[in-house]
Amino acid sequence: MQFILRRLAFYAVAAWVAITLNFFIPRAMPGSAVDAVLAKFPNLLPPARKALEALLGTGPQGSIWSQYVSYLGHVFRLDFGISLSNYPTPVTTIVANGIYWTLGLVGIATIIAFTLGTGLGILAGWRAGGRLDRSLPAMMFLQAIPYFFLALLLVQVFGITLGWLPVAGAYDGINYTPGWSWPYIANVLNHAFLPALTIVVTSVAGWMLQMRNVMVTTIGEDYVVAAQAKGLPDRRVTFTYAARNALLPQLQGFGLALGFVVSGALVMEIVFSYPGIGYLLLNAAASKDTPLMQAIFLLITIAVLAANLVVDLIIVFVDPRVRTREAT
């Protein structure tokens, strides 16, 4: 319990740092960020202009401190103002539309990659030096390919040359209407296949390598030898004795890696014009749509923090040592 409370406090601090960074970055930039933004959108209506000035800290607003307090108030009310590039639409509406696509695509693809990579890592570590283990350098090559480059190649081969799969967007908006109908869902899956494949192929090797290394170390432990000496079947020794213990660092890595995966997926979404958060963030950055940019950054950060918290809870549940260490 104390462990969970401590983690909660930690994530609260992390969230506060992110929110504060978000406040200071535009103010710390050389030149005036606001001028650059205003130059890009010359015909802003007065209310939007005022909101932007409050957000970025120009105009006669008084001290930095009072600006900060009013900024915090806006953040807690989830009021990020109005998007500049899609003028009258509030930022929250745009973000809400994007989040489902990213969560669905990146979330599922990450879970597949994690499960697959960990499973392969268990097998490779158990038979260190075996056929699967020797394929690792090839897997590392796959991992080293930049996300977006693989995405480009997949688009070229499967989308353009072979014409098997669609290469842009999340669904075909002309022939299908969104809803819980089978043709629509099939169409969505069809569109998600290549992006998901990109994520899985490029991230599976990392999981595999990490799991394999921990597995090799765990196999040397005395309790694994003891389990074998008892004559337990191989499968039981592999999974219940070695893999279960080797999995703990892997889970911790999973939490941290979520942040990286979200990041990688940002660029991948650009290539596939997938209407997720990353696509929105880049368009916002390219068009200097500051309110949208800040809101998306905060949203991604909070999502990653929440995911980390869930992973922490799972670790408490799986690893009795964390519980007892806290109790003493």
Added chain:
Amino acid sequence: MKSLARLWRRLPGTARAGVIMLGVFLLIAIIGPEVAPYDPGVTTPLQAAPPSAAHLLGTTQTGQDVLSQFLSGVRLTLELAFWVGVIATGLSVIVGVTAAFLGGVWDEFLSLVCNVFLVIPALPLLIVLLGFLNGTSAGQGQFPVIFVLSLLGWPWGARVIRAQALAIRSRDFIAAARETGERGWRIIVFDIIPNIISLIAASFVNTVLYAVGASVALAFIGLTDPNSWSLGTMLYWAELGNALQIGAWWWYVPPGLAVALLGTALVLLNTGIDELSNPRLRDVRSATRIAGRRVWPTDPTPVLGALNGRGGLGGFVRSFSRKSLLDEPALAALPAGNAEKAGELP
């Protein structure tokens, strides 16, 4: 030189491959732009031409020479990654060692800062930062990218280094140095840092890897100066010029492949460092062949008699020890009946 040669022999094969690949890239980076046949930015009327004798890797849609762009791109990308590696690893060492050495409140505080920066996702922050820098006077050239990547690249290394330095700090020789009245910074520089040098090397390689990936991604999405020819900007222009649609593979394959190979080289090098510093990863590398049968280190210890149908008492007893399976001298002493089979051992 001699110790370098010894280190080379101890490196596993994959790591050697990594070192060689990295060497090739370094060579390209050093001499590449000097031997480049054209100015990478100059446009000619020869648009999107496939490879030929005049343009070994063809030209882009605006008639620029791809080979020249590639040669200068390797240098720029490596240069950037190197500086990020140096700055971020320097920060990691400073923060990690300081936290471990000072302990107490400072340790708590620095660890908290580390962990906070670890969980905040880096790329969105990079995009936001560069989004603001772009278009301002400070957004030119490589400097802003080096700056923001270094700023966000240090926490992982700092955490690992702190843990190791903490373990070293509690050793006796540090206590002895303190007793003799050594100053704090002397202990850090001469007693602690030499003991974590392999960790610092690994963290440097990791940071360089991160810098290559992140800088190429950022350049690809057009957030860096598009007029500096790095591998990422090449891909950016290739995407913008519809290189895929017009089938100009000579334009986008070289930079993409180079990034992938560079990444592979760094990962291979890193696993090599891992194996050097963690004997367990090194020793359990392969299966052994015993009496013509493949035996894995994780297999239940086979009773020798079950392997070949017979066997003396000595071999039977020895077969109980795990070590006997991996030790060649022990196997050479197998009962005479197994001599020819023992001869097959690798």
